[in-house]
Amino acid sequence: MPPEQAAGRGRTLPADEAILSVRGLRKVYHSDGGDIEAVRDLTFDLGRNELTCLVGPSGAGKTTLLKCIAGLLEPSGGEVLLDGVRVTAPPKNMAVVFQEYGRSLFPWLRVAENVELPLKNAGVPKAERAAQVAEALESVGLSHVPRSYPWQLSGGMQQRVAIARAIAYQPEVLLMDEPFAAVDAQTRADLEDLLRRVRERLGVTVLFVTHDIDESVYLGSRVIILSSSPTVIQEDVVVDLPEQRDQLETRALPRFTELRHHVYEQIQLAKRGVRPDGAAAG
Numbered sequence: 001m002p003p004e005q006a007a008g009r010g011r012t013l014p015a016d017e018a019i020l021s022v023r024g025l026r027k028v029y030h031s032d033g034g035d036i037e038a039v040r041d042l043t044f045d046l047g048r049n050e051l052t053c054l055v056g057p058s059g060a061g062k063t064t065l066l067k068c069i070a071g072l073l074e075p076s077g078g079e080v081l082l083d084g085v086r087v088t089a090p091p092k093n094m095a096v097v098f099q100e101y102g103r104s105l106f107p108w109l110r111v112a113e114n115v116e117l118p119l120k121n122a123g124v125p126k127a128e129r130a131a132q133v134a135e136a137l138e139s140v141g142l143s144h145v146p147r148s149y150p151w152q153l154s155g156g157m158q159q160r161v162a163i164a165r166a167i168a169y170q171p172e173v174l175l176m177d178e179p180f181a182a183v184d185a186q187t188r189a190d191l192e193d194l195l196r197r198v199r200e201r202l203g204v205t206v207l208f209v210t211h212d213i214d215e216s217v218y219l220g221s222r223v224i225i226l227s228s229s230p231t232v233i234q235e236d237v238v239v240d241l242p243e244q245r246d247q248l249e250t251r252a253l254p255r256f257t258e259l260r261h262h263v264y265e266q267i268q269l270a271k272r273g274v275r276p277d278g279a280a281a282g
């Protein structure tokens with residue numbers, strides 16, 4: 001663990017290098033059965049144009065964290081800063097892609113209309129909208145189906161529409177909650193490479209939640225591992241693989257195997273309730 005990284009905390013950056021800062025984030029759900037402390041204390045920064053993966057045991061609070069970052073859920077403590085400004089509502093320069101593309105696209109709207117809708121709602125002028133939609137569809141390789149309806153497309157293509165809709169908005173930060181979990185393995189590999197290309201081309205910062213350890217190591221430059229709930233950071237792992245990734249060659253590297261072993265072991269420890277802050281698991 002690097003020296004600047006305290007136990008239970010992730011890597012932090014100087015203020016001018018961080019685009020997104022999570023500071024002492026805590027979330028307690030209040031329910032009839034009592035209070036549930038889902039997230040105890042999360043601190044980390046995302047640097048500009050970084051792709052960071054987030055993994056952890058089931059119920060560790062990954063979705064809770066994403067919702068707090070997206071301004072969809074109010075934290076019980078701590079704060080999220082985007083470009084130094086506290087997030088209190090969904091920020092304009094942030095987009096979210098969820099797993100359930102089937103439910104997130106409007107079936108009565110054509111592909112291009114689905115991508116255009118958030119731009120329309122944001123009051124972007126028509127000519128600009130058309131250009132942004134065309135560029136986004138091109139980025140995800142869907143220029144040939146603007147007039148199709150989502151239900152006429154495969155699952156992988158529908159998820160590409162959801163990605164196009166998110167990037168058409170030209171967000172600075174893209175949050176993705178298990179976006180490729182519902183597609184087949186081959187399509188998943190294609191979507192992983194597509195995401196890496198899109199991030200490089202658009203310079204967007206991505207926080208990507210996944211249950212797939214290999215995917216977390218393949219995709220990003222960091223993997224943040226969450227402890228079991230009440231959640232702190234188990235470890236913030238630097239993925240020191242070559243920047244150019246290839247589904248066959250990268251995954252065959254000895255370093256890739258070492259990293260996936262390490263992430264796997266840490267998740268197993270987290271599942272058993274071993275925590276970096278020494279506290280008992282909830």
Ligand SMILES: Nc1ncnc2c1ncn2[C@@H]1O[C@H](COP(=O)(O)OP(=O)(O)OP(=O)(O)O)[C@@H](O)[C@H]1O
Pocket residue numbers: 029030031036038056057058059060061062063064065229
């Ligand atoms: N609306 C809610 N009310 C009460 N408790 C909740 C609510 N949403 C989540 N929780 C609890 O908070 C904890 C974290 O849930 P969350 O869905 O964020 O975890 P997760 O890591 O995304 O899970 P998974 O990996 O299974 O998708 C869990 O204990 C869950 O039961």
